[in-house]
Amino acid sequence: MIESQSVTDALRIAAERRHNCGFFFDFDGTLSEIRDDPSGVEPVAGAVAAVAEIAEHIRTVAVVSGRPVEFLRKHFGGLPVRLYGLYGMESLDERGTLWTDPEVVPWISAVADVAKRAVTELDPDILVEDKRLSVALHYRTAPHLRAQVERWGGDRAAEYGLAPLPGRMVLELKPPIRRDKGGVIRSATRDLDCVWYFGDDLGDLPALTALADRAEADPGFEVFRVGVSNPETGDQVAAMTDVIVASPRDLVPLLRKAGQAFTPSHT
Numbered sequence: 001m002i003e004s005q006s007v008t009d010a011l012r013i014a015a016e017r018r019h020n021c022g023f024f025f026d027f028d029g030t031l032s033e034i035r036d037d038p039s040g041v042e043p044v045a046g047a048v049a050a051v052a053e054i055a056e057h058i059r060t061v062a063v064v065s066g067r068p069v070e071f072l073r074k075h076f077g078g079l080p081v082r083l084y085g086l087y088g089m090e091s092l093d094e095r096g097t098l099w100t101d102p103e104v105v106p107w108i109s110a111v112a113d114v115a116k117r118a119v120t121e122l123d124p125d126i127l128v129e130d131k132r133l134s135v136a137l138h139y140r141t142a143p144h145l146r147a148q149v150e151r152w153g154g155d156r157a158a159e160y161g162l163a164p165l166p167g168r169m170v171l172e173l174k175p176p177i178r179r180d181k182g183g184v185i186r187s188a189t190r191d192l193d194c195v196w197y198f199g200d201d202l203g204d205l206p207a208l209t210a211l212a213d214r215a216e217a218d219p220g221f222e223v224f225r226v227g228v229s230n231p232e233t234g235d236q237v238a239a240m241t242d243v244i245v246a247s248p249r250d251l252v253p254l255l256r257k258a259g260q261a262f263t264p265s266h267t
């Protein structure tokens, strides 16, 4: 458990402002350990319970992920937690209303085509994750194939008009619409005056940037950013966070502490 004055101070402020505070979580590499096979990934032990406890006491809790909402719902469905999937191309609010950005619909057939071609044209060691509104080309188990993924992905992006999005040992191809975690954070935090963000990956940078911009423009806005350490994203994420935890497992004690700090007997 990280013990630092900045965490203690930020928790105290969040507890004071809990009725106007939001906690936003990335999923892979933050609430779950990185695994070779994305389909078998589960949140780390204790993470969902800790998130649920926090959600009982503060205004907004959300998971903001590159995963589809359908995947996130398996773990967080039924909790008062908003789910933003596919970098904000779809979302599920606390009442269970599913929204898909209508701008992505015309791109579904292009994504399906690219996903099908990826399976036949790329080396079989590259794992193709078809997420319907985007496709992820994973080279985690075959890092030497990164150049092939980047070349093929770049060519298909140009051919179909899709946008390439690099991540941890993965290249995603998605519709070229203006949706990313930064846009999610800008709109979901508009009415909040206290926000915590937890992330580990390149896809989290727009969210961290949006929060830095808001903090600069609004001195009354309290932001606290927690990074999860990894050897793959260099120092870009670390440079934009206030504290770093060593792994998703090490995040759980901090989340439990937050849950305790928010319970009324504590505040």
Ligand SMILES: O=P(O)(O)OC[C@H]1O[C@H](O[C@H]2O[C@H](CO)[C@@H](O)[C@H](O)[C@H]2O)[C@H](O)[C@@H](O)[C@@H]1O
Residues within 6 Å of the ligand: 026, 027, 028, 029, 033, 034, 035, 036, 037, 038, 041, 064, 065, 066, 067, 129, 131, 136, 138, 140, 167, 168, 169, 170, 172, 201, 203
């Ligand atoms: O925004 P996130 O919740 O972090 O999702 C980003 C991508 O995460 C997944 O890929 C990553 O995790 C996999 C499972 O541990 C790992 O095998 C892969 O190398 C990582 O890049 C997911 O599969 C993608 O669809 C998400 O976009």
